[in-house]
Amino acid sequence: MLNTIIAAEPSGTAVAASGWFLENAWLIWLFPAVSFLVILLFGKRFPRGGSEVGIAAVGTSFVFGLLTAIQWISEVEGAGGEGAGGEYTLGASGLAAEGEASGGVSALTRSITWLTNGAEAIGAGIMIDGLAVMMIFVVTLVSLLVHVYSTDYVAGDRRYTHFFAFLSLFTASMLFFVTASTTLQMLVGWELVGVCSFALIGHWWEQKPNSDAALKAFFTNRVGDMGLIIGVSILFFGAGTFDVIGVNEAAINGSMSHTVTLAAALCLTAAVMSKSGQFFLHTWLPDAMAGPTPVSALIHAATMVVAGVFMVARLYGVFFEGFTIGGASVNLLALIGGLTTLVGATLAFVQNDIKRVLAYSTVSQLGYMVLALGVGAWTAALFHLFTHAFFKACLFLGSGSVSHAVHSFDMKKNMGGLRKAMPHTYRTFMIAAVALAGLPIFSGFWSKDEILVGTGGWGLLGGTGANGAYTAMLAMGMVTAALTGAYMTRVVYLTFFGEYRGHGTPHESGPRITVPLWILAGLATVAGFINFPAGFQLVPASWEEKFFHWVEPVGTSYFPAVKHATPSWSLAIVSVVVALIGIGAAYRYYFVRVGAVSPAATERPDGLTAKSSLARLGHRILVNKYYLDWLYTTVIVGFVKGPLARAAYWTNQNIIDRVVNEAGTRSVQAGNIVYHKVDQLVVDGIVNATGKISDSSGEELRRIQTGKVQQYAAIMFIAATILAGIFIIVI
């Protein structure tokens, strides 16, 4: 049963596009899904081990995604031409009628019946709007580049085919997730990407640390999934539907009580914390770096880990109303985001493994996104997701390229001075690092700045009109901006400057690695231009805020009434200065003072930790990752797996089972008495009957037939008869 929703034609504007790609966007996840099966079953028979199948499938998806995006943009632009007429809607809701909607374009949804339960059909389908289209673009593009990159990076691996199969499955699951039209589907996609992540982190499962990391990732995510399962259940009963649109509408129009909305938002937040690596469930993400580097780039930087961010954005009605984001100055989401961004940035300082630095940096940047959603800066969060995907994927793939050359991820032991040997890697890494640090004109600058403005904590020469006054979040964001610049300077120094400390002669990687790097570096440079702030007079007005215009579903019935802060020159300048201070401090320490010790040095003997005991303490806390791993692994998991499980099992064997055995022994005694004194006739009958069966079944049967069971059977039946009699007399 197809509930096809037909795109309404805007009157007067000739949008000839039938929206074919929009309506058939489910094909986008179908290609990689089919590719997964093909690679799994026949992959080894292909000349390139199945990688060509994966690339072809994801490439097709990318093209389809691009066409879908173009179609969507033309729909939106067409609607924009109509002004605030509001007649133009796509979608099933039909609620975006005149008056209510002001030029908003609703998502296109299409669904089939997935299951019926309680005579209620529960659908599955696609929901295509700017958000979905943006995610499709990011996922398919990064996935495609990672596929190409991997053909070189994992060449000769013992499970090459298998690796590509899971890349395909991951891509399919992620696309399924971002195009889902119901929360139930989101739940399915959410867990599927989790299992792909599990399989790929544990790709080299022969070594225990790798499988440990995989288990940790899956397990931590399961903790958050509890929240998702409960949250989705609450929303289902609160709103009476799994439909994303219906759930949002119920939250916004108040048909779902505030308590219910809040409870659901709290539960879902737990899910966000685990999947998107938010403090204090972030600990799996750095360990996940045990997987192959392309996996880290695709799954643990650009796409899967932003699933939580996407989920909040998708169900923003629930979060906005549940946490009453408008007009407040603090809420759980913003607080978690703020803390995460600080925790991640501080931990990034003490890592020697380049991928772990990037992992903590990812944690920190995800914190930015969640913070942005927490303060109501919806577009800023998604915009940062967009830009971050490119520069962080570029950094990860760059670190992979480096390790490909030096066969290690340890910056202090095996890197240094690589800028000459690996010019492409160096340049692309630098571009992405600058983008991450948020220096103008690179993409990270635009998106980070928008988040800071969105907190509404500034208000000096612009920056007003936000949803509340989240000053504390602005402060956290600012501090992180400085920290980010500093730890990236450290990474760049340790990897590319100074003197080479590893073995052999490192060489630049081949084109299948460097070309994806350059593409990502290019995007890391220009991606920010897609959302020039309005009112800065930098570019013509028609180029401003395109991202906002295309992605944010303003004026639809399923999107809350968020306010948009005005841009602020002053804040932009201050945040750049702050980032420069961080970079400058780190530069002075590494490039000047450490470099002065010797070109191969990685730290100064008279550093801060050598001088101050307070600094040593801080350093120790950081090295131990705030003791969270110890708390989870040793204390909680250790307790459940060890004493608690053993205690439960002991109870089982020595208490419950003892009662059973005791009852058995006692009844045997009682049975003997009954047998000898009360009723021989019935017993004989049953013994004979059973005897007949067992006679034909050989030696063993005869040996086991010791008579006990037959007695029992008889006694039980007698007892039953007597009890039945009593029963009937009594009642």
Place this chain on the structure above:
Amino acid sequence: MGDFLNNWGLSIPTFLPIIGAAVMLLIPKEREQLHKLIALATTVAVAVFGVLLLIQFVDNDNYGALNFVVDKGWIDVIDSRYIMGVDGISLPLMLLTMLIVPLCVIYSWNHFPKPHNPKAFLMLLLILETGMIGTFAAQDLILFFVFFEVVLLPMYFMIGVWGGENRRYAAIKFFLFTLFGSALMLVSFLALYFLADPVMVGGELARTFDMRLLPEAAAGIAKSSQVWVFGGMFLGFGIKVPMFPFHTWLPDAHTEAPTVGSVILAAVLLKLGTYGFVRIAIPILPEAAAEWAPFIGLLAVIGIIYGALGCLAQRDLKRLVAFSSVAHMGFVMLGIATLTDFGINAAVFGMVAHGLITGMLFFLAGSVKDRYHTLDMSRLGGLLVQAPRMGWILGFCAMASLGLPGLAGFWGEFPAILASYNPAEVLAEETFRSYMVVAALGTVLAAGYLLWMLQKTAFGAPREEFANNPGIRDATVSEYMAWAPLLILILLLGVYPQLLFGATDPAVINSLSDCLDSATSGACFDAAAGK
């Protein structure tokens, strides 16, 4: 064809296995190949009948009502009749049985456990099949009881003769435990017979064991009596499920049973208990069910956590899978305890899914034991290196078992959790919502024990003692043949759950709405989810 099926469609597959067993009885036990062929032919013929029934069902598209009903006089003295029929609730379970038994025959083809004797082993298997199919088809309480008990002895002998070291203890424990429950169940059946209002049968008023008529007839029983009668059934069915704290027979029986015995036990026998709740206890005594439900729900969630903790403490692979059954059946019982159509649908789905998945896991455990001659997980490791395909299948089943969406296990687990957020109106929401949280915690623990199991057995490098053992090979043809249908179904039902929900939903609604009509106070369950 339609007429033939309507008259004989249930009786033939029910009794065909026993006829096969009778034929085998006449053939000397040395002719093993012939015995195997007869057993295979019989079970496959039954499966073919199952397919015919399914086709007819799809054709009729009447899952809500009983199909292929046969109603003949049987034991007139006690007004017990030979009534058979299936609807959307029993059909999936019956088909599951018809599928599993031939797969067991195929799997055993070349490795019968000690003391060998395929003749006796296969005969027991066939008698078991009759009992299981009959239980799902019976619509008369006495007939149901007879089939329910028929299952007991073959399984007893299977464990007691072909089992492991401690087989006698396990077999007797299994037998007595279930027999004890059955006795109380029988008491309840008799009580129903005497307490329920007489109904019109063939033009005159008579007492009845007819499961179709009892929901209405039993409505007149005083609530206090209902609660007692339900209690008897609760013990009878609850032991079979098994629910905490009556579960202790299960790990022992599973650990000692031969592979095929474990598979049948997990895949079908446990479902007889939950099926009893869904088919008999709740529709006939809805008001008592409402009284008992919070208690059942409590035991269910205790079972979920307790079973999971039990798993975490295990070193033996098979015993771990056995304990996981306690946890999984906890989800099924939680779904039932919500007394909503949503929850009961989830329960039926959970039964089928658990049958497929845990059946598969026991097959795998058996195959691992065949190769390594041990199931001690601290000695295993590197299955993925030595037998990669088996290792992947184990991984797949572990994922299915922990309730990964996209595989069958999810659709038993998640809707049960969902339903407990909003149980039937008579039940206290707060209570069930707390159960929900605990059950959700159970999913975390499930991930824990299954993944650790996977890590210990499949990942890593093989231990030295097994490293160069040529006996450790990948899955064989007979293993593939036995496993492939299960694996495909796990995936298929996971991707498109409507295949199963489409059948169960009308039947569940029907059985609950029957109780709605009969419940005097209107205290029965609200049907609609999502208000």
